[in-house]
Amino acid sequence: MSTTKEDWTGRRFEVEVGPVAHGGHFIARHEGRVLFVRHALPGERVVVSVYEDNGGSFCRADAVEVLEASPDRVEAPCPFSGPGMCGGCDFQHVAWDAQRQLKAQVVQEQLSRLAKIERDVVVEALPGGPLEWRTRIRMAVGRDGKPGFRGLRSHDVIPVDHCVISRPGMVEAVADRKWRAQELTIVQDGDGNRHVGEVRGRHTARRAGTGTAVETAAQRKWRVSADGFWQVHPAAADTFASVVGEWAAAEPGQRAWDLYGGAGLFASVLGRQVGESGSVLVVESFPGAVEDGRRNLRRMSQVEWVADKVELAVTRKLPVENPHVVVLDPPRKGAGKVVVAEVARRRPERVVYVACDPAALARDLAEFTVQGYRLAELRAFDAFPMTHHMECIALLVPEMS
Structure with missing residues (x-):
């Protein structure tokens, strides 16, 4: 007797959303299987669309329609957030206080x-606050040369002309032209200097800034590589x-x-x-x-x-x-x-x-x-x-x- 499960990819179900899980998604169940659902909240009743099913005990889905909304749901401030869009922010649809409560859980x-x-x-x-805080970002470049962010669990590049969690002007500084690089690094350091690098293979070519970021922490000034590690907040x-x-x-x-x-x-x-x-x-x-x-x-x-x-x-x-x-x-x-x-x-x-x-x-x-x-x-x-x-x-x- 075959134990192969039906592939649910592309199917839609109405489900009740359960608790938050590690990784930016929420737990729901349907016909004995677990659904890891994004863009939902605990207690909501939603229609989900399955975007990944590897045949095991669980699959991954997006909430594409909200039938009964949580009081913690808000309108996402970013137009690139949502099912099939930028994969970077999991909680744009969640009130900020509620985001921290979910993380605590x-x-x-x-x-x-x-x-x-x-x-x-x-x-x-x-x-x-919850917006305009990120000082270091890495953007992918699509086949058309336009920079953007990758979709969730995808190599697709979603072109963007701004990013609501990044410092103002960071994305705008690179969005108005086409690039030949594979990726771009954009850093705005503690002195307000902006550094832009083109990543090609293992090499980064500097296109703006000195490549040395100036930061202030622990009672001293730091001069560190703009492409190296430093906290993004x-x-x-x-x-x-x-x-x-x-x-x-x-x-x-x-x-x-x-x-x-x-x-x-x-x-x-x-x-x-x-x-x-x-x-x-x-x-x-x-x-x-x-x-x-x-x-x-x-x-x-x-x-x-x-x-x-x-x-x-x-x-x-x-x-x-x-x-x-x-x-x-x-x-x-x-x-x-x-x-x-x-x-x-x-x-x-x-x-x-x-x-x-x-x-x-x-x-x-x-x-x-x-x-x-x-x-x-x-x-x-x-x-x-x-x-x-x-x-x-x-x-x-x-x-x-």
Whole structure:
């Protein structure tokens, strides 16, 4: 007897929408299968159109008609948002306060399910409101040479002439001409300078700006590569550095590690705390970030750099002396078991973990629990309004503390 499921791609159903799920969609069910629905809200009754069905227990769909609307539904401020349009913003149709509540629910669910940690979560707003905050964007270029953003789970390029979450003028600066590049990078730095680069293969050709972005955070000016990593929300870097500093609480003469250290934002905070009699070891795999960090922190002799992948460095390159404090700011996939185990084996007094993905955070917290650490503090920030993304910062301490 065949167990092949009927392909629902292109079919429409009327469903009642359930809770939010990690990834910017909501749960609904139809004929025993799960539907991951975008552009919906819990409690709504909607007509969905299935856009992806791989034959398993679930498929993906868009809400294309709202029959019974949630009180949290608003009109999307962006004309390019909606089914079949730009895939960048998941929550344009959600009131801003409700966006943060949904994100809090996602963090709570991930902690409970993956780490067995039950905790109330509040997602805090950053200054500036939900629009015109993004300072770094990457645009695709269509076959016609026009720049735009890709559709959801698609290579199609949706041409746009502005973006409501980006700083005014960023998209407009490139939208009125055709480009031969594959992608464009547009950065507006803390001094208001705009940098535009054309990405062709692995190379970026600078078309506007110096290529060096000037930013201000953690009580200093930073000069970093416009194409390198920096927080995209103008208030994020300073806010996160403040929280990391408060929870790290390193003392003069102590040893600190800054893993996945980027250009040294958190290392600068740790360096001030430990002073010249202490030490800060930064591990970062991207050579450009290491170069930026060394240049920006050249007067902090207590800061040492290791240019390597963290999972390799922690097992073979780090000092014998155990650190008092460890800061972790891993990529979206998280630190992973090897890094967590090596950090925990050194028994630091405090571990400050900065996370851009709540599922990865929860998985790593579960591993820290196995290694004898507990979650002491947690804060979450809406560093990406109108999207499902957020940033969390966690403080871990040994279980007996």
